[in-house]
Structure formats: C-alpha cells, structure tokens
Amino acid sequence: MTEQIEAQGKRSGVNLVGLTKMDYKGNPSTLCQGCGHNSISSQIIAACFELNVHPEEVVKFSGIGCSSKSAYYFLNRSFGFNGLHGRMPSLATGALFADYTLKGLGVSGDGDTASIGLGQFKHLLRRNMKLVYIIENNGVYGLTKGQFSATADQGLELKSHGVNPYMPVDIAWEALIGHATFVARSFAGDPKQVKELIKAALNHNGVAVLDIISPCVTFNNIDQATQSYVWGKDHETALHELSFVPRAEEILVEYNENEVKEVQLHDGSTILLKKLGRDYDPTDRSAAITILEESNACQCLITGLIYINPNQPSMVDMYNLTEKPLNRLTEVELRPKRETLLELNNTF
Amino acid sequence: MQTQSEEARKSEKRSQIINDFSITIATVNGSGSQTSNATILRSIFKMGIPVSGKNIFPSNIQGLPTWYTVRVNKEGFVAREDESDILIEMNSATFNEDLAKLKPGGVLFCDEQIHLPFERSEIFYYPMPIKEIVRQVEAPPNLRDYLANMVYVGILAQLIGIEFEKIHQALEFHFKGKSKPVNINFEVVLRAAEWVKQHLEKKDPFYLEPMEMTKGLILTDGNTAAALGAIYGGVQFASWYPITPATSLAENLQNYLPKLRKDVDTEKNTFAVIQAEDELSAIGMAIGAGWGGLRAMTSTSGPGLSLMSEYIGLGYFAEVPVVIWDVQRIGPSTGLPTRTAQGDLTFIAFLGHGDTQHIILLPGNINEVFEFGWKAFDIAEQIQTPVIILSDLDLGMNQWMGKPFEYPDSPMKRGKVLWEKDLEQLDGKWARYLDVDGDGITYRTVIGNRHPQAAYFTRGTGHDEYSRYSEDPQNWHDLLERLRKKFVTAKPLLPKPVIERMVMSEIGIISIGSTNPAIQESRHKLAQQGIKSDFMRIRAYPFVGEEKEFIESHEINYVVEMNRDGQLNQLLRIEYPELANRLRSFAYSDGLPLTAKRLFDFIQQDKE
Structure with missing residues (x-):
C-alpha cells in the first residue's frame, strides 16, 4: 500500500540496486518554504540512493515536532513510526530488535531531544543502539509558534518571547560525554557535508548522532542566532572535507597520504577525511572534547x-x-516443548 | 485400665485442633526469616495439608517489622485471617500489637530475649532460647543471625508435628539442592527440636497430621507463573523497570528464558530482555517491538502505569499489540509499595487521554496467571491492541497452591499479518487500516518485509485507511467507531466468567482476582448460616455478556473488591445501568489480602 509518489521530471539515473532517486522520495513536505529540515530530507534521500540501500531496509523513527513530521517527507517505501515526544529512542530500540538486518534512521529536533527526550537520548547512547539519530536543531519550537527551545542561545531575543535567560544544551557535547560512538555536527546549508555524514552514519555499527543546525526561517532566523542561516554561513568551520566510500566500491584515494585520514567502519566501508588546515583525529575522544570547547569559546560552528x-x-x-x-x-x-513444562512443574 | 486410657486418649483427641489454624511469624525485616518461613510453608504443603503463606512486609531493606502468616486448613480454605492461633514472636517492637491479635487460647512462641510482661493467662506460652541453641551449631558468625530464625522452625515443628523429612525436602528446594546450606540449616532445626524434647511439655491443642490434599499440586507465586506463561506464549521481547511488586516477574523471565528459549542448534537467543531506564522507556521499547512483529511485553505496577499511559494510548490508537502486566499495589500515588489492592481497574480500563478502552485480563489464581500469560499474546496480536493483565501483590509475590501448569491447548494465533508472499498475491494492494473483513480488525505488515508495497507510516495523529495524516471529520469518526468495533470482535476471545452456583441460592457474589479464597470461605460460612450464594468471578474486561444473566438472576449481587470506590461495581453499572439496583458494593481496602470474616460479617449484617 506504499503510496506512489508522482514522478516529477524524468526518471534518470539508476543505482546499483536498480532504483532511481524517485524510489527514495517521500510525500510533499508541509513544512515552511526554505526550512532547513527540507534540505536535510533531500540529503537523506540522496545518501540512501547513493549508498544503494533498498528503502525497505531502512526504518524511520521520529518523535514530535516539525523535525519529526519530516520523516514522512522522505523514503516513502520505508516503514516509519512517528512516536511520542522525546521518546523515539525507546520506540526505535524495541522495533529494531525485531529485525537486526535493518538500518534505523531517527529524526528528532532540539525540542524533542534536548528537553523531554534528554533522558532517552542519553540512554540510547550508552546502549550503543545501531541507529542514526539526526537532530534538526533550530533552537526554537516551530509547531507551537516560536518559543525558545533548550538549545537556544542565552540572550537570544525572539519576537513574542523576549530574551532567553538560560544556558543552552549542547547536543554534540551531550552525545560525546554520553559515550556516543559517532558524533557529528553539520549545517543544513552545507548539503554535501550533510549527505556524506548521513552515509557514514548509516554504515556505522552503533548509535550515530548528527547534530545538524537547521535554521527555522519563520521563528528563528535572526542573523545573530547560532541556528540561523546567516550566522551558520559566516561561522562554519569544517574540520575536514569528508567523503564516504562504501565497501563495495573501489577506493580511489586522490589525496596525498599525509593529508587524508581514513576511518574504517565495521562493515569494511571507510570514511575519508581530508584535512582542512588542522590536524584533527576524530578517533581521539579528548581531542573531540577540546574541539567542542574551542568551538564554544571562539563562537564558531x-x-x-x-x-x-x-x-x-x-x-x-x-x-x-x-x-x-x-x-x-x-x-x-x-514455544518450548511440552516436556519442558512437565519438568518445570516438578520443581514447584 | 486400658479402656480408661483409651478413653482419655479419645477425649484428648477431641480437644486437639488438627490441620486448622493460622500462624503469624513476627520478625525484623532483613533478618533472613524468609528462608525459615518458606520452609515452614513448603514442609506443611509437602505433608499434603492445604496451606498458604502471605508475606506482610514493609517497604524497607532492613530493620522494620515484617510478618508472615501461614494458614493451614484441612478443607482447603486458605485465605488470610486477621487473628492467628499461633504467634511466633521474634520482634520486641511489635510484641504488644501482635499479642493483641492472638486468638483466645492461642500459642505464643517467644524469643526469650524479649522480656516483656503480658497478661494473657489463657494462652500457651513457650519461651525460645534462640541464642543458646544457635551457639551449639558450628557456623560462621555472619550466618548466626540468619540461622536464629531456623530455631523457631525446629521448635514449631517439634511441637505441632511438622515432619522433619519434609523440612529437609523444603530446605533442599529452597537452596536448590546445595548440601552445605541445607545441612547447616537442618542441623539448627534438629537441635531446636531436641531442645524441645528435653525442656518443654506440650500443652497446646494444635497439631498437624499428614493428608493427601496437596498431592499433585504445585506451590509457587504468581510472578513466576506469569513469566512462565509468557515464555510458553512465545514472548520475544520484554522491557521493564524495577518496581515492587512487579520486579520478580521480569527477574523470572531473565532466569527462565535462557534455559527454555535458546535455539537448540546454535545456542542463540530467541528473545531479548532489557532493563530500561524508566517505565516511559520500558513501554516505548515494548510498543516498538510489538509494532515490529515481536511478542512484546512489559511488567510494572500502578506508578509505572501512570508513566506508561501516553504510550499505551498510542498503542491503542495506532493498533499495536503488546502485553502489559500490572502487579497492583495499593495507591493512590506511591501508596504502599508492599501492600496489595485492586485499585487500578477503572484507571486501566480507560487508560490514556481521549476515547480509549483497553482489554483487561483478570486472573484469580496461579493457573490463570500462567494461562493468561500466554493467551494474552494471542489476544493482543489478533485484536492488535494492548492487553493489560491485572495481577496484584498477593497473587504475584505470595505462594499459592495450584494445579500443575497446563501446556497451551491451542497453537499461537499471530493475527492478520501480511508477509511478502501475501502481498504478491494481493498485487501489493492493501491498506493498513482498511476494514476488509468487517470485524474492525485490519491487516498489518511488519518491518523487514521487503515487498515494495509493504511499508506504511504509523502515527498517533489522525489517519485515514492508508495511514495518511487526515483531519477529515468523517474519517476521524469512522476510525473511532471501528476501534470500538474491535472490542466486540474481541469478546469471544476473552476468558468467560467462572460461575459457581449453590442450590436454592438467594444472593449473588461478584468479584475479580485474588479475593477468590476469602470469598469461597465466606460462602461456605454463610451457607452454614442458611445464606446460600452463587458466585461469579469475572475474568476479563470488556465484559463478555454472561455477566448480565448472572446479575439478573439475583435480586442482590454483592460486588466484592479490594479498593475504596467499588471500581468493578462502577464498570458493571456503566455496562448494565438497568441492573444497577441489583448491585451492592462491598469495597474494602487496607493493603492486606481480604479475609473471609470481613465479607461474612458484611453480608450477614446486610441481610439482617
């Protein structure tokens, strides 16, 4: 009964499993025009298409909020469950035990993850459930029209809610100290990086947290807000240029060896990280803590x-x-055999 | 001479009270009395005498008073009694209140270190030199406190006649055959008995004599029965969070699953049990697993259910099969974690915001706990909805006699699930919430189904037959009506009430769950007073239909339950408003299992 998505434009480009990008599409988005979340949905589609994953092998999960609605706007041929506010991690955990061969993909937001969901988020991390966990982080509640979320900058001023007096929750930071085995941060305005990170995350054998700054064009796109397009574009510093190489592909390393860091994943696929001026090793947890602290100190993304x-x-x-x-x-x-119950009865 | 002595013996025999008394053992929590009490209970059971044991314990790890009551009854009436015939007193803190509940002419066994005066000349008093006897046994000093409790086992055994061979068997059961602890405990028992022979003369009238009444029966607790029922029901996923009195249910799953449910060839598990971070997560995982096609469950108690209500509401609306055990404790709020009640009934019946309704199973003994444990999965998967089983602390944590557990008498019923080949036959044409069969139950697919038309998007928001978001008024109305229809479809699958009638009966008694022993005993006593009764024990909600006829057949039906508000009575009145004047509520709740006397007194006075 999967809904057929109307093909817009030509069916071109078939991937290794014989599917076109259309086979990965979702329903039309009902989010605002220009919402960062729509851009992330597009990159999820592109990543799965490029990874040659059958959509039936992906299961989508989400909580409550604008971000969580977006799970309906990609991968229409994948099963999906739009659960409760902040409690998608438990839902996904239970479901993925049903069939361990599937890839779990969760989409959450800052309201969903950093408030009611903080507990389940942290416990998902410590169990290292194999799940891609994307936080579409815009610092604001969209569906209820513009209240501060727990990731909003201290001092941020919004139209109808005044100035935010509280310190923000830093999701990447929480993920890191919570023993997540894959922590990435990106910016919805950088689709190439978002896509490569999603591809790497989908092949990670554990929990993969992607904190993606995804500006809210309606309620929080004030130029000085960390979660705005202007701020993001001005302040983004990529640690490295990265590309993901699936196991099946021939690896053609085009960089000089000393400029490239290769991280091999569980299934044999690799992430290639091209240095951007700084010598950063993402397998070093203390280096990761340092870089996040530096990022906060220098007010850069x-x-x-x-x-x-x-x-x-x-x-x-x-x-x-x-x-x-x-x-x-x-x-x-x-169902255990009949004899086993007879034996058990004898023990009471 | 001979004749005379025989007559004397006969007269002595007449004054003996055999296999019909209650024992209360008062100890301090954490002192290890559980082993001793369980030993007394099981050895009497092994003598063939009907018996029950109830642990009345504090919410505390060490130091507060705790009581264990044993009811021995040759006719099989083993409900708890408020007063006891024999008191074993090991706790000076409760000496006076315990003594007040000792029946006239009762027996007091008292740790001789409790030097408290009392004025009960009519009772039989045996001091127990606990320390002195323990000192005779070679035991590590850290075990002495625990062994102290074995002393009263030996003294009691010698005086009332518990067979020592049975005590040994009970110890072997308790210590799972480990000879070292069995031997050391048994030595204490024998030494205590020896001390009695040398120092005490039996004056009290209480005796045990072997019977055949427990032959072929088992003795265990409801939480063990529930876990085993679930395992024979094919449970694949259980997520839980510790809470008294439900904890041991999940712990039993963890204990038995690895023994019963590993793949024989590969030693791989066909199950997963996860201790979640809280009840919010436990139910989330169980709903996820149920949605994914697993036989999924969780077990909790009242406070946990309050936390779970939102996800259970989603389970109802999104039509996800899951089994939830509520081992009830007394509420509201945190209540008394170690005391029993039947106070969650109306809460569970409508758990969740909006129009919700849930299927509830109501077991009344360990055999039904086991049976409903497997059957609940069949019902949940066939009706595609959460099924909640209401047990309680008394049924869950105390030892009950029962028949051996019976192997499921029907194959697993997995409900309407479409796999790849089914979808191929349908040419991929199906809709998740389309009522094809007209019974309100629609077809579902589960994750991992590789058919390109298999997937759908599950949501707690309004949806049409294709599970698309819908705000259409007609659509909403129709969906809620279909959900209601599912409960009509469910009725034939639910356990029918158990109805027991007496000839020339004039009243009806209606109840649920663990009140059964007290009610049976009250009925027996009422009948002796000329008040004959019929009895209906309801075992499921929604009511299956037979309840109506039972109520109609009596002018007065006493609705008996352990809560304040008469919740079963409320549900019956909602279902059968025209019969409301035939229903009379007997709702009483103080945290302890119902006694026969309380109900007997109520009905007798009401009849006058």
Whole structure:
C-alpha cells in the first residue's frame, strides 16, 4: 500500500540496486518554504540512493515536532513510526530488535531531544543502539509558534518571547560525554557535508548522532542566532572535507597520504577525511572534547565528524540473537516443548 | 485400665485442633526469616495439608517489622485471617500489637530475649532460647543471625508435628539442592527440636497430621507463573523497570528464558530482555517491538502505569499489540509499595487521554496467571491492541497452591499479518487500516518485509485507511467507531466468567482476582448460616455478556473488591445501568489480602 509518489521530471539515473532517486522520495513536505529540515530530507534521500540501500531496509523513527513530521517527507517505501515526544529512542530500540538486518534512521529536533527526550537520548547512547539519530536543531519550537527551545542561545531575543535567560544544551557535547560512538555536527546549508555524514552514519555499527543546525526561517532566523542561516554561513568551520566510500566500491584515494585520514567502519566501508588546515583525529575522544570547547569559546560552528569509535559492539550485538530475524521466528522456535513444562512443574 | 486410657486418649483427641489454624511469624525485616518461613510453608504443603503463606512486609531493606502468616486448613480454605492461633514472636517492637491479635487460647512462641510482661493467662506460652541453641551449631558468625530464625522452625515443628523429612525436602528446594546450606540449616532445626524434647511439655491443642490434599499440586507465586506463561506464549521481547511488586516477574523471565528459549542448534537467543531506564522507556521499547512483529511485553505496577499511559494510548490508537502486566499495589500515588489492592481497574480500563478502552485480563489464581500469560499474546496480536493483565501483590509475590501448569491447548494465533508472499498475491494492494473483513480488525505488515508495497507510516495523529495524516471529520469518526468495533470482535476471545452456583441460592457474589479464597470461605460460612450464594468471578474486561444473566438472576449481587470506590461495581453499572439496583458494593481496602470474616460479617449484617 506504499503510496506512489508522482514522478516529477524524468526518471534518470539508476543505482546499483536498480532504483532511481524517485524510489527514495517521500510525500510533499508541509513544512515552511526554505526550512532547513527540507534540505536535510533531500540529503537523506540522496545518501540512501547513493549508498544503494533498498528503502525497505531502512526504518524511520521520529518523535514530535516539525523535525519529526519530516520523516514522512522522505523514503516513502520505508516503514516509519512517528512516536511520542522525546521518546523515539525507546520506540526505535524495541522495533529494531525485531529485525537486526535493518538500518534505523531517527529524526528528532532540539525540542524533542534536548528537553523531554534528554533522558532517552542519553540512554540510547550508552546502549550503543545501531541507529542514526539526526537532530534538526533550530533552537526554537516551530509547531507551537516560536518559543525558545533548550538549545537556544542565552540572550537570544525572539519576537513574542523576549530574551532567553538560560544556558543552552549542547547536543554534540551531550552525545560525546554520553559515550556516543559517532558524533557529528553539520549545517543544513552545507548539503554535501550533510549527505556524506548521513552515509557514514548509516554504515556505522552503533548509535550515530548528527547534530545538524537547521535554521527555522519563520521563528528563528535572526542573523545573530547560532541556528540561523546567516550566522551558520559566516561561522562554519569544517574540520575536514569528508567523503564516504562504501565497501563495495573501489577506493580511489586522490589525496596525498599525509593529508587524508581514513576511518574504517565495521562493515569494511571507510570514511575519508581530508584535512582542512588542522590536524584533527576524530578517533581521539579528548581531542573531540577540546574541539567542542574551542568551538564554544571562539563562537564558531565547527562542523564535520567530531568523534567516531567504530569498534564498540552495538546493543543488538550484545544479545546473541538468532541469525534469522526475531520477527520471522515461528511457533516451533518460540514455544518450548511440552516436556519442558512437565519438568518445570516438578520443581514447584 | 486400658479402656480408661483409651478413653482419655479419645477425649484428648477431641480437644486437639488438627490441620486448622493460622500462624503469624513476627520478625525484623532483613533478618533472613524468609528462608525459615518458606520452609515452614513448603514442609506443611509437602505433608499434603492445604496451606498458604502471605508475606506482610514493609517497604524497607532492613530493620522494620515484617510478618508472615501461614494458614493451614484441612478443607482447603486458605485465605488470610486477621487473628492467628499461633504467634511466633521474634520482634520486641511489635510484641504488644501482635499479642493483641492472638486468638483466645492461642500459642505464643517467644524469643526469650524479649522480656516483656503480658497478661494473657489463657494462652500457651513457650519461651525460645534462640541464642543458646544457635551457639551449639558450628557456623560462621555472619550466618548466626540468619540461622536464629531456623530455631523457631525446629521448635514449631517439634511441637505441632511438622515432619522433619519434609523440612529437609523444603530446605533442599529452597537452596536448590546445595548440601552445605541445607545441612547447616537442618542441623539448627534438629537441635531446636531436641531442645524441645528435653525442656518443654506440650500443652497446646494444635497439631498437624499428614493428608493427601496437596498431592499433585504445585506451590509457587504468581510472578513466576506469569513469566512462565509468557515464555510458553512465545514472548520475544520484554522491557521493564524495577518496581515492587512487579520486579520478580521480569527477574523470572531473565532466569527462565535462557534455559527454555535458546535455539537448540546454535545456542542463540530467541528473545531479548532489557532493563530500561524508566517505565516511559520500558513501554516505548515494548510498543516498538510489538509494532515490529515481536511478542512484546512489559511488567510494572500502578506508578509505572501512570508513566506508561501516553504510550499505551498510542498503542491503542495506532493498533499495536503488546502485553502489559500490572502487579497492583495499593495507591493512590506511591501508596504502599508492599501492600496489595485492586485499585487500578477503572484507571486501566480507560487508560490514556481521549476515547480509549483497553482489554483487561483478570486472573484469580496461579493457573490463570500462567494461562493468561500466554493467551494474552494471542489476544493482543489478533485484536492488535494492548492487553493489560491485572495481577496484584498477593497473587504475584505470595505462594499459592495450584494445579500443575497446563501446556497451551491451542497453537499461537499471530493475527492478520501480511508477509511478502501475501502481498504478491494481493498485487501489493492493501491498506493498513482498511476494514476488509468487517470485524474492525485490519491487516498489518511488519518491518523487514521487503515487498515494495509493504511499508506504511504509523502515527498517533489522525489517519485515514492508508495511514495518511487526515483531519477529515468523517474519517476521524469512522476510525473511532471501528476501534470500538474491535472490542466486540474481541469478546469471544476473552476468558468467560467462572460461575459457581449453590442450590436454592438467594444472593449473588461478584468479584475479580485474588479475593477468590476469602470469598469461597465466606460462602461456605454463610451457607452454614442458611445464606446460600452463587458466585461469579469475572475474568476479563470488556465484559463478555454472561455477566448480565448472572446479575439478573439475583435480586442482590454483592460486588466484592479490594479498593475504596467499588471500581468493578462502577464498570458493571456503566455496562448494565438497568441492573444497577441489583448491585451492592462491598469495597474494602487496607493493603492486606481480604479475609473471609470481613465479607461474612458484611453480608450477614446486610441481610439482617
């Protein structure tokens, strides 16, 4: 019953699994024109298309808010569940146990993750559930019309709510100290970087946090706000230029060796990081902490792959599950034999 | 001479009270009395005598008073009694209040270190030199406090006649056959018994004699039964958060699943149990897993359900199968975590904001706990909705006699799930919320289905038959009506009430759950007074229909439940407003299991 999305324009370009980009589209967005979230949706589509992932192999999750609505606007052929405010991590955790072969993709916002969702977010991290967790971070509540979120800058002034007196929650920082095994920050206005990070995240065997600054064109696009387009464009400093190389592809390294850092992921695919003037090693957790602190101090938006640990087992790995996905097991495998109950009765 | 002595023996026998008394054991929490009390209970059970044990304990790890009551009854009436015939007193702090609840002519066994005066000349008093007896046993000093409690087991056993062989068996059961602790505990028991032989003369009338009444029965607690029921129901995913009195249900899953549910060839698990960070997360995971096609469950108690209500509402509206155990404790609020009640009934029936309604199963003994444990998954998956099972602390944590658990008598019913081959046959044409069969139950697919038409977008927002967001008024109305229809479809799948009738009965008694033993005993006593009763124990909500006829057949139906507001009575009045004048509420709640006397007194006075 998957809804057919009207093809707009020509069906061109087929990927390795025989699908066109149209096969990855979602329903038309009902978010505001120019919303950063729409740009991220497009990059999710592009990333999955380029990775040659069947949409049926991806499961979408979201919470509540503008960002969470966006899960309906991409990957129409993927199952999706729009859950409760801040409680998508638990929903995704339970669901992904049903079939460990699937790729989980969660979309949340700053209101969803940094307020009610902070607890579930942190616990998702410590369990290292294999899930891409995108936070479309705009510092403001959109659907309820423009209240401050917990990531809003201190001192930010919004039209109908005055000045924000509180310190912000820094999501990348929370992810890092919460033992996330993949932490990235990006800016919706930098689609190439967003796409490469999503591709790398989808191949990471663990939780992958992408804190993407995604300006709200309606309620928080004041030039001096951290989550605005103007501020983002002016202050973005990429740690590195990155590209993701799937395992199947032949790796053609075009950079000089000493300029390129290669991070191999669990499944054999790699992330190539091209240095941009600074010698940054994203597998070094203390370096990651330092760079985030520097970023706060210098009031700049450091983007890129901040931290990765590809070697930690994911949550599902810890449960010694059957090779056949749990949700395909049948009665023979699920109901113990009659004799076992007779034995048990004898023990009472 | 001989004749005379026989007559004397006969007369002595007449004054003996055999297999019909209650024992209260008063101890300090954390002193290790659980082992001793469980030993007394199980050894009496192994003697073939009907027995029950209730732990009345504080919400505390160490130091506060705790009581254990054992009811021995040759006719099988094993509800708790308020007063006891035998008091074993190990706690000076509660000496006076405990003594006040000792029946006239009762027996007091008292740790001799409790030097408290009392004026009860009619009772039988046996001091117990606990320290002295423990000192005789070679044991590590850190175990002495625990072993002290075994002393009263030995003294009681010698005086009322618990068979020592059965005590040994009970210890073996308790310590799972580990000989070291069995031997050291048994040695204390024997030494205590030996001390009795040398120093005490039996004067009290209480005796145990072996029977055959428990032959073939089992003795266990409801939380164990629930976990096993779930396992034989094929549970694949359980997420939970610790809360008294539900904790041991999940712990039993963790204990039994690895033994029963590993793939035989690969040793891989066919299940996952996750201790979540809180109840909000526990239910979120369970809903996610149920949506993903797993037999998913969680177990909690009242406060946990308050936290879970939002996700359960989503489960109802998005039509996700999941099983939720509510091992009730007394509320409102934090209430008394270690005391029992049936106070969550109306809360659960309509849990969640907006128009919601939930299927509730109401087991009344450990066999039903086991049976509903597996059946709940069949119902949840067939009706595609959360199914909530209401147990309670008494049923969940105390030891109950029961028949051996019966293997499920029907194959698993997984409901309307479409896989790849089904969608191929349908040419991909289906809609998640389209009522094809007219029974309100629609078809679903689950994740991992690779058919390109398999996917849909699940939401808690208004949706049409294709699960697209919809604000259309007609659409909303129709959807809610269809959800209501599901509950009509569900009725034939739900357990029917258990109805027991007496000849020439004049009143009806209606109840749910763990009040059953007290009600059976009251009915017996009322019948002896000439008040005969029929009894209906309701086992599911929504009501399946037979309830109406039962109510109609009596002018007065007493609705018996352990809460303040008469919640079962409320639900019956909503369902059958025209019968409201036939319903009379007996709702009483003080945190303790119902006693037969309380109900007997109420009905007898009401009848006068």
